[in-house]
Every structure is written in C-alpha cells, then in structure tokens.
Amino acid sequence: MNTSACQGRTLWQVGRLVADTARGDGSDQDLELLDEIRRAAANMGLVGPAVSLAEDPPGAAQALDTWLAAGHHGEMSYMARLGRHRADPRTWAAWSRRVALFAQGYDHGSPCPTTPSRAAISRYARGLDYHDILKENLSRLVLIFQKAGYRALPFVDSSPLMEKALAAASGLGWIGKNGNLLLPGSGSFYFLGGLVTDAEWPLDSPVEEECGTCSICITACPTAAIIAPGIIDARRCISYLTIELKGAIPRDLRPLMGNRVFGCDDCQDVCPFNAPPQPAGHTAYRGDQIHIDLLSLAALDAESFRQRFRHTPIWRARWRGLLRNVMVALGNWGSPAARDALAGGLEHAEPLVREHAAWGLGRIGDLTSLALLTRRLPVEPHGAVRDEIQRCLAEAARA
Ligand code: SF4
Ligand code: SF4
Known part of the structure; x- marks a missing residue:
C-alpha cells in the first residue's frame, strides 16, 4: 500500500547528513530500553525499531506542500487541512525526542485474480484491519516504555504524522519510485507504524535508495498515476479512486480499473524487490478476500x-x-x-x-x-x- 506518497527520492541522502551530525548515543537506561523494545518487537513479528529524530524529515514538508499545491491529493482534504503539521512529530507530541518506526508484513502470497468476473482486492485488505492489529502491538510496546519511566505514543496511518517520510529518514527503508517504502531485502508488502518517545535513542542512518535505473512500476501503472519517480497523483490512482474518493469515478478512468474493486497492487507486484519469497506475514492479515x-x-x-x-x-x-x-x-x-x-x-x-x-x-x-x-x-x-x-x-x- 502506501500509495499516497509524495516524498522525493533523495530524502535518504539529506536524512543521512542530519543523522550523522545529530547522532546521540543515549544513556545506559535508554539503551536497555531499546534492547527490550527490540526483543518485544521481534516477538510480535515487527521489523524495527528504526530510529530518527522527532523532527521534520528533511524535505518532507516541502514535498508535501508541492504535492498539495498541485492538487494531487484529490478529495483527501484532511491532508490539506493538516498540511505540514504532519511532517513534524513535535507538533503532535512536544516532548518527543525520537521516532521509532516499525513495519509489519502482510500476506503477499497470491496476486489478485485477473479473471474479469472475480473481484481484485488489494493484498493488504484481505484480512483484519491493520489499524487495529498494528496499533494494538504498538500499544503493548508503549506499556514497556511506561514501565521504564518513559513516554511514548503510537501512530498508525490515522495519526497526523507522515510515516513513510519518517521511515525513510530512520533507515527502515527507502521510498521507491512507486511511492511505497521498500525494506532492504524484503520489499514493500508491509504496514508502517511507529512511536514517538522521549527516550534519547541513538539514531539510525537512512539506507541507500536502490531503484536505480528501474522504472517498471511507472510503466506498469494502469492509470499513469505515477507522474514522476516517487510522486503519485492520487486523483488517477486506483487505490484512491476505489477507497478514498466518495463521489463518482471519472469516466475516462473507469475502463482502466478492470476488475479492481478495492485498491491496486500493480506497482508493487511488478517491483523486483517484491519478487523473492518473503515470510508469510501476520496471520491476522490473511483472509479469503481473494476468492470473491x-x-x-x-x-x-x-x-x-x-x-x-x-x-x-x-x-x-x-x-x-x-x-x-x-x-x-x-x-x-x-x-x-x-x-x-x-x-x-x-x-x-x-x-x-x-x-x-x-x-x-x-x-x-x-x-x-x-x-x-x-x-x-x-x-x-x-x-x-x-x-x-x-x-x-x-x-x-x-x-
Ligand atoms: S499501479 Fe495502482 S496503486 Fe500503483 S500508482 Fe498506479 S493505480 Fe495507484
Ligand atoms: S519497480 Fe523498480 S523503480 Fe519501481 S519501486 Fe520497484 S525497484 Fe523502484
């Protein structure tokens, strides 16, 4: 998923500069907590934490402004309303010092059916709602913070933060040309969530962007919604059209939707980083929505x-x-x-x-x-x- 991305490809480069100059080592107590959170997260099947500063991910607010000004958000007025406040965790939790990002895999096994009489439902929507599951996992981590005397707040998508930009800044992955966060060696079939905390954890470095000269996702998009590397015009994106848009679907785009009735995985299906077999993902995200x-x-x-x-x-x-x-x-x-x-x-x-x-x-x-x-x-x-x-x-x- 992650189709509303508007961040540029070079975030990791800028982010690395910040990480290198602002790195903090944390106290022994901070590091003990970090170890405990790592163990607990692994037991829950979470990837992470990847840690960044609790501040504007470099370039994210400007990229968001540009994207909004171009109207690429369509009817997602909440994005325009929150605007650049989404970029800075401190506007949401003034006490926060770090953001810890996590990823939780979902079922990437079977692609959507292409038989025209069958409904194509995006992989991420085949099981239970990730907001509930991932938030519940993160809330359990919050209890560990609190027990150790720290503050932490979880966020999953519905919060005012920009998960993907923060995840790229923290080195959890890089934002691919399809606008999704790609985890090194693991691809993009992951939900993202995180915690803001006052724990002064050491910062992780952003990872190298690995798309290189590949542009398969751009040409594979059925509606030409990827208007530039990493930039999606949501108004053309089938994920937006089938989920976020409340009114009529533009007539010229209807024939291009095929049998997709909820979301679209095309730009992820073709990505070579999603090709290698991956762990099966959280069981809660497996369902029978593929057989409808x-x-x-x-x-x-x-x-x-x-x-x-x-x-x-x-x-x-x-x-x-x-x-x-x-x-x-x-x-x-x-x-x-x-x-x-x-x-x-x-x-x-x-x-x-x-x-x-x-x-x-x-x-x-x-x-x-x-x-x-x-x-x-x-x-x-x-x-x-x-x-x-x-x-x-x-x-x-x-x-
Ligand atoms: S391939 Fe599908 S999900 Fe990806 S940008 Fe195009 S329409 Fe949106
Ligand atoms: S398909 Fe190629 S260009 Fe698109 S996100 Fe994957 S690696 Fe990057």
Missing part, C-alpha cells in the same frame, strides 16, 4: 456488507463505495452475465450506485442493456444518473 466473485459482492445488502467487512480495511469504502466500484468492474467484465446485477444496481437507493450501474450497462451495450437504460431514464429522479444514462444511450447510438 463480483456477482456476490453486487448482491450484498447493507447488513451483509457490515457483517462481512466491518473489521477489515474494506469497511473504509463503505457499502455504497464498494458497490460503486463493483458496478464499474461489472461493466468492465462486459458480459451479459453481469447484466442482472447491473440492472439491480440501476434500481439501487443510492444515486452513486445507479450512476455507475448505468455506465456498466452502457459498457455491455447490448439491446437488453440499452432497453434497461431507456426504461429507467424517464423515472430516474437524480440528475447525475440521468446524465449518465443519456451519455450511454448517445454513445450506443453513435457506435
């Missing part, structure tokens, strides 16, 4: 969606968002076998679902699908849905 067909997702009602996905990352898309994505995927399947599910979507209570169901029927484009659209048009109360139906019928007439 689109028709069964389209048939979910609100309650069955809640029961099935409440404790998984898919919950974030909400029922209407997932159904919107499924309607697009059914349209991309393009088979008459998808028609009944799309016809059901065209009658859905949510205009957003109806709009994308109309698009899906237009994409199938056979006489029966067009008849369904024609029948719906005079009774459709919502303007955006009517517009979509009219566009589909006009396109069919031109074809």
Whole structure:
C-alpha cells in the first residue's frame, strides 16, 4: 500500500547528513530500553525499531506542500487541512525526542485474480484491519516504555504524522519510485507504524535508495498515476479512486480499473524487490478476500456488507463505495452475465450506485442493456444518473 506518497527520492541522502551530525548515543537506561523494545518487537513479528529524530524529515514538508499545491491529493482534504503539521512529530507530541518506526508484513502470497468476473482486492485488505492489529502491538510496546519511566505514543496511518517520510529518514527503508517504502531485502508488502518517545535513542542512518535505473512500476501503472519517480497523483490512482474518493469515478478512468474493486497492487507486484519469497506475514492479515466473485459482492445488502467487512480495511469504502466500484468492474467484465446485477444496481437507493450501474450497462451495450437504460431514464429522479444514462444511450447510438 502506501500509495499516497509524495516524498522525493533523495530524502535518504539529506536524512543521512542530519543523522550523522545529530547522532546521540543515549544513556545506559535508554539503551536497555531499546534492547527490550527490540526483543518485544521481534516477538510480535515487527521489523524495527528504526530510529530518527522527532523532527521534520528533511524535505518532507516541502514535498508535501508541492504535492498539495498541485492538487494531487484529490478529495483527501484532511491532508490539506493538516498540511505540514504532519511532517513534524513535535507538533503532535512536544516532548518527543525520537521516532521509532516499525513495519509489519502482510500476506503477499497470491496476486489478485485477473479473471474479469472475480473481484481484485488489494493484498493488504484481505484480512483484519491493520489499524487495529498494528496499533494494538504498538500499544503493548508503549506499556514497556511506561514501565521504564518513559513516554511514548503510537501512530498508525490515522495519526497526523507522515510515516513513510519518517521511515525513510530512520533507515527502515527507502521510498521507491512507486511511492511505497521498500525494506532492504524484503520489499514493500508491509504496514508502517511507529512511536514517538522521549527516550534519547541513538539514531539510525537512512539506507541507500536502490531503484536505480528501474522504472517498471511507472510503466506498469494502469492509470499513469505515477507522474514522476516517487510522486503519485492520487486523483488517477486506483487505490484512491476505489477507497478514498466518495463521489463518482471519472469516466475516462473507469475502463482502466478492470476488475479492481478495492485498491491496486500493480506497482508493487511488478517491483523486483517484491519478487523473492518473503515470510508469510501476520496471520491476522490473511483472509479469503481473494476468492470473491463480483456477482456476490453486487448482491450484498447493507447488513451483509457490515457483517462481512466491518473489521477489515474494506469497511473504509463503505457499502455504497464498494458497490460503486463493483458496478464499474461489472461493466468492465462486459458480459451479459453481469447484466442482472447491473440492472439491480440501476434500481439501487443510492444515486452513486445507479450512476455507475448505468455506465456498466452502457459498457455491455447490448439491446437488453440499452432497453434497461431507456426504461429507467424517464423515472430516474437524480440528475447525475440521468446524465449518465443519456451519455450511454448517445454513445450506443453513435457506435
Ligand atoms: S499501479 Fe495502482 S496503486 Fe500503483 S500508482 Fe498506479 S493505480 Fe495507484
Ligand atoms: S519497480 Fe523498480 S523503480 Fe519501481 S519501486 Fe520497484 S525497484 Fe523502484
């Protein structure tokens, strides 16, 4: 995951300068705590801690400003709202002296199905919600800090901090051209989290960026969302479109989404650093989300969606968002076998679902699908849905 990255490739170089000039060795008590945390983290299956100063990762705030100013964050207004406050841990915990970064592997085993009738769900979303699991692990580490008389606060994604920039500054990995943090020798199928603490631990050095001349991820991106090495235009990224975007998916991007209904792994799948076999990842992140067909997702009602996905990352898309994505995927399947599910979507209570169901029927484009659209048009109360139906019928007439 980590698709919202906006940090530049040279962070590690700048970060190394800072680490070399500001290195502190820590007291014996600090170092004893560090050893204890290392052991506890390893027992939990965490990689880390990698330690950096509790301050702006070099260049991160400026890179974030540039990314926000270009509008690459799309509807993620919380990123604009928090702005550069995200970069500096001290704005969140004034007493903090160090940031300790951790990574927790998730199931990287099977790639998403490419069969058009099956739902492609990003690997990270196949099990339980990482916010809960990783935060719980980090909270157990916090207890160790507290017992030793230190302060510590955990953060996982939902906090106001920039995990990836901090992780790069701490040497946990480097930010690849696909915007993900790559752990040396281990790749990018990891969740990131960390702790801010007042323990004066020795600093770790940033690692060498190893992408080199490779740019496979940039060319593999189905929507050309990687606009420069390490910089993602979220407005084109399928992860954003299927998870964060609350409204209609831009029409020109829908055909490029294929069967992806939640997230996208393409730029990670092709990365050579993800090719070698890796440990299986935390068991909580393994699930059966790889075996779902689109028709069964389209048939979910609100309650069955809640029961099935409440404790998984898919919950974030909400029922209407997932159904919107499924309607697009059914349209991309393009088979008459998808028609009944799309016809059901065209009658859905949510205009957003109806709009994308109309698009899906237009994409199938056979006489029966067009008849369904024609029948719906005079009774459709919502303007955006009517517009979509009219566009589909006009396109069919031109074809
Ligand atoms: S490959 Fe997928 S996840 Fe990666 S940037 Fe492109 S659309 Fe986003
Ligand atoms: S695919 Fe190549 S360029 Fe992209 S992140 Fe991996 S190593 Fe770097």
